[in-house]
Amino acid sequence: MKKISVFLILIITLLLSETSYSYENFIIHKINNEIITEYDVKKEANYLRALNPNLKNLDILKLTKLALNSIVREKIKKIELEKNNSLGENLDDPMVLSTFESVYKNIGIKNEDEFEQYLKKFNISIKWTKMKLEIESLWNSLIYNKYRNQVSIDKEEIRKSLKKDIKLRKTQKKILLSEIVIKFNSNQDFLSLTKMIEESIAEIGFSNTANTHSISGSANKGGKIGWINQTSLSPKILTEIKDLVNGEYTKPIKIDSNFLILKIEDSVITNVQIDLEEALNKRILNERNKQLDQFSTIFFNRVKKNIIIDG
Known part of the structure; x- marks a missing residue:
């Protein structure tokens, strides 16, 4: 009952006018020594809406x-x-700045000044945003350094598959992809889980379903992955998406212990000479990132088990 009451109070206060601050310091959760207040949740909601306009x-x-x-x-x-890190001291790190730039370009904003004006509409500062992206960047570095030697990629097998694929291709297709990654365990009913996701997509759309249910790092961006060369995708993924048209999405694809749903947002076809080595490197990078995302989920769940969450 306590959790329900806390959440109801949070909902009620968020529905009040923005001039009402009666509960803004009401503590919703305590994560070890870190607290989360009603004000924090309201600010986070604004941040998520800023980065993903579909959330409106x-x-x-x-x-x-x-x-x-x-x-x-x-x-x-x-x-x-x-x-192992002093947070707030890495805001000018090239990796943080690169992540920062990709975030505002992803929503169609050209530069930092324009992004700063945009964030003001949501009562959010540039520095606060960079501090959040610093955490994501450092986390990605931690995962890379911790698991890079465990990433298993058969380069020659990928090269062989790619050569075969390129021989059949006179054009190159670029695809704008979005994803939903669903964690699945043996205690769940797959058909019920699939039905729930499909009903959510039908009700609130693919992007908002990714925000709500996906465990991938792309969740806060509505599942957006970005433009991918078709030759960069694995044969398994290519098989699943080859008959889809723009706006359609796949059935759940089994990827290790998770399920992946991919949506084709847009696509373009060009007549180009495909560079084998460039295509190979991109496919290897794509496979490496996929495996690192899986390691990230595993490590996060391990860390979470050792943390006390009250509220």
Whole structure:
């Protein structure tokens, strides 16, 4: 009952006018020594809406739940990172700046000044945004350094598959992809899980379903992966998407212990000479990133088990 009451109070206060601050310091969760207040959740909801304009169509209950889950994930990562990092001192790091730039370009903004003006509409500062992206960047570095030697890629097998694929191809297709990654365990009913995801997509759209249910790092961006050369994708993925048209998405694809749903947002075909080595490197990078994402989920769940979450 306590959890239900806390969440109801949070919803009610978020529905009040923005001039009401009665509960803005009301503590919703405590993650070890890190606290999450009603104000934090409201600010996180604004941040998520800023980075994914599609969230404006999400009802307040789902947006609040999404924001709360987003903060909890960030706090857990922050606690782990603070063991070996001084957060707030890496805002000018090239990796952080690169992540920062990709975020605002992803929503069609040209430069930092324009992004700063845009964020002001949501009562968010540039520095606060960079601090959040610093956590994501450092977390990705941690995962890379920790697991890079465990990434297993058969370069020659990929080269052989790629050569075969290129021989059959006189054109190159680029695809704008979005994803939903669903964690699945043996205690769940696959058909019920699939039905729930499909009903969510039908009700609130693919992007908002990714925000709400996906465990991938792309979740906060509505599942957006970006433009991918078709030759960069694995044969398994190519088989699943080859008959799809723009706007359609795949059935769940089994990837290790998770399921992946891919949507083709857009695509273009060009007549080009495909560079084998360039295509090979891109496919290897894509496979490496996929494996690192899986390691990230595994490590995050391990860290979470050692953290006390109250509320």
